[in-house]
Amino acid sequence: MIVAVASGKGGTGKTTVSASLASVWPSPVVAVDLDVEEPNLHLFMNPDISAQDPSYIEIPEIDDEKCTRCRACTDICQFKAIGIFGEVVMTFPEMCHGCGACWTICPEKAITPGKRELGQILSGRSGPSAFVMGRLRVGEAMSPPLMRDVKRHLNSGNGYADRDIIIDAPPGVSCPAINAVMDADVIVLVTEPTPFGLYDLALAQQAFAPLGKPMGVVINRADIGTRDVYDHCQKTGLTILAEIPYQRDIAEAYAKGQIIAAAVPSMRALFETLVGQIKTLHGQPSMAREVKHA
Amino acid sequence: MEKIAVSSEGPDMDARVDPRFGRAAGFIIIDPDTMAFEYVDNGSSQVMAQGAGIQAAEIVAATGARVLLTGFVGPKAFQALNAAGITIGQNVDNLTVREAVQRFQAGDVPVADAPNSRGHRS
Ligand code: SF4
Numbered sequence: 243m244i245v246a247v248a249s250g251k252g253g254t255g256k257t258t259v260s261a262s263l264a265s266v267w268p269s270p271v272v273a274v275d276l277d278v279e280e281p282n283l284h285l286f287m288n289p290d291i292s293a294q295d296p297s298y299i300e301i302p303e304i305d306d307e308k309c310t311r312c313r314a315c316t317d318i319c320q321f322k323a324i325g326i327f328g329e330v331v332m333t334f335p336e337m338c339h340g341c342g343a344c345w346t347i348c349p350e351k352a353i354t355p356g357k358r359e360l361g362q363i364l365s366g367r368s369g370p371s372a373f374v375m376g377r378l379r380v381g382e383a384m385s386p387p388l389m390r391d392v393k394r395h396l397n398s399g400n401g402y403a404d405r406d407i408i409i410d411a412p413p414g415v416s417c418p419a420i421n422a423v424m425d426a427d428v429i430v431l432v433t434e435p436t437p438f439g440l441y442d443l444a445l446a447q448q449a450f451a452p453l454g455k456p457m458g459v460v461i462n463r464a465d466i467g468t469r470d471v472y473d474h475c476q477k478t479g480l481t482i483l484a485e486i487p488y489q490r491d492i493a494e495a496y497a498k499g500q501i502i503a504a505a506v507p508s509m510r511a512l513f514e515t516l517v518g519q520i521k522t523l524h525g526q527p528s529m530a531r532e533v534k535h536a
Numbered sequence: 537m538e539k540i541a542v543s544s545e546g547p548d549m550d551a552r553v554d555p556r557f558g559r560a561a562g563f564i565i566i567d568p569d570t571m572a573f574e575y576v577d578n579g580s581s582q583v584m585a586q587g588a589g590i591q592a593a594e595i596v597a598a599t600g601a602r603v604l605l606t607g608f609v610g611p612k613a614f615q616a617l618n619a620a621g622i623t624i625g626q627n628v629d630n631l632t633v634r635e636a637v638q639r640f641q642a643g644d645v646p647v648a649d650a651p652n653s654r655g656h657r658s
């Protein structure tokens with residue numbers, strides 16, 4: 243099973259929930275940080291990193307001698323990463339999405355694929371769990387291709403087969419967030435019972451619903467705000483999987499960078515129950531699917 | 537003399553200079569010796585999510601113009617225009633196309649050696 247832990251915005255406790263799930267999961271998991279722009283799961287899980295592999299995207303390199311300025315490449319590139327200015331042909335590597343259309347179409351075979359580094363894939367262990375994270379190169383703007391490479395790494399053997407996977411997804415509802423939850427069997431949304439929490443939860447719910455995955459909610463700092471998030475979940479049929487109370491010992495463990503399920507006994511019990519809830523949710527038809535069938 | 541391109545809000549010499557280069561409505565290409573001109577539409581660049589400046593630079597380069605008068609040019613388009621050997625006069629806005637050309641001919645338009653567009657997204 244693949245579980246993605248997501249939230250409509252940062253700072254809701256998403257990473258704490260991911261790390262806690264990994265630590266109480268009944269069998270060794272693969273914990274994956276797909277928040278490649280700002281990875282921080284490792285700060286809680288303290289993994290021993292044993293491998294670091296660069297990830298690249300292919301970009302065009304043009305042989306000026308062979309190029310006849312026929313414009314086929316610049317016409318096909320949706321991203322304007324190649325331009326022809328009078329007699330000058332120029333590439334804009336940082337705008338290239340690596341689709342390969344240009345070197346496929348070039349009638350003169352003047353284009354060969356070169357590479358641009360997207361970032362690194364780091365992998366190792368944290369206790370019984372395997373740990374994998376993607377880290378975007380500073381200045382790099384495209385995270386989805388690096389995220390795809392991290393997923394490819396997960397499928398490449400490496401002893402990950404047969405393990406359940408817990409994904410710490412990037413916050414938000416944009417392309418990277420969708421990309422991270424796309425392959426999950428269950429999506430866990432982490433939120434807070436505040437007006438902002440409700441707003442971001444509703445956005446995330448809307449963005450992910452078309453994927454047709456079972457979704458449930460974990461409410462963090464459950465006693466700080468109002469009942470609106472609860473009412474919303476009830477109205478829209480979102481299961482509340484767990485409520486993490488706002489409690490001093492939890493806040494302290496969190497502040498020390500500890501995994502709350504490991505540091506606070508009541509939290510271990512709560513997360514063990516959450517694992518059961520997630521497993522129940524897995525295999526239940528999702529709201530979106532029911533709607534489609536109706 | 538070399539042809540001059542001016543980013544323009546409309547198809548004639550009395551239209552206003554469009555301050556945006558990449559997303560300009562179009563370009564007026566002027567032969568300064570005869571003051572004959574033609575209008576080239578930039579509509580296809582205007583609707584682009586990214587790369588509008590690069591596409592606009594391609595359009596201008598293809599007209600054979602060697603000088604561009606406009607408001608703001610982003611860094612990538614600047615790089616492209618430079619490589620194509622096109623001289624850029626920036627901050628020529630709040631004028632008509634005709635006035636901009638006259639100013640350039642009088643030597644009153646400083647030639648830019650750096651892009652001036654801030655907050656450029658692509
Ligand atoms: S690989 Fe694709 S995105 Fe990159 S320059 Fe070629 S056509 Fe454009």
Ligand code: SF4
Pocket residue numbers: 304308309310311312313314315316326331347348349350351352353
């Ligand atoms: S398709 Fe090939 S030959 Fe044609 S302009 Fe591009 S690089 Fe040159």
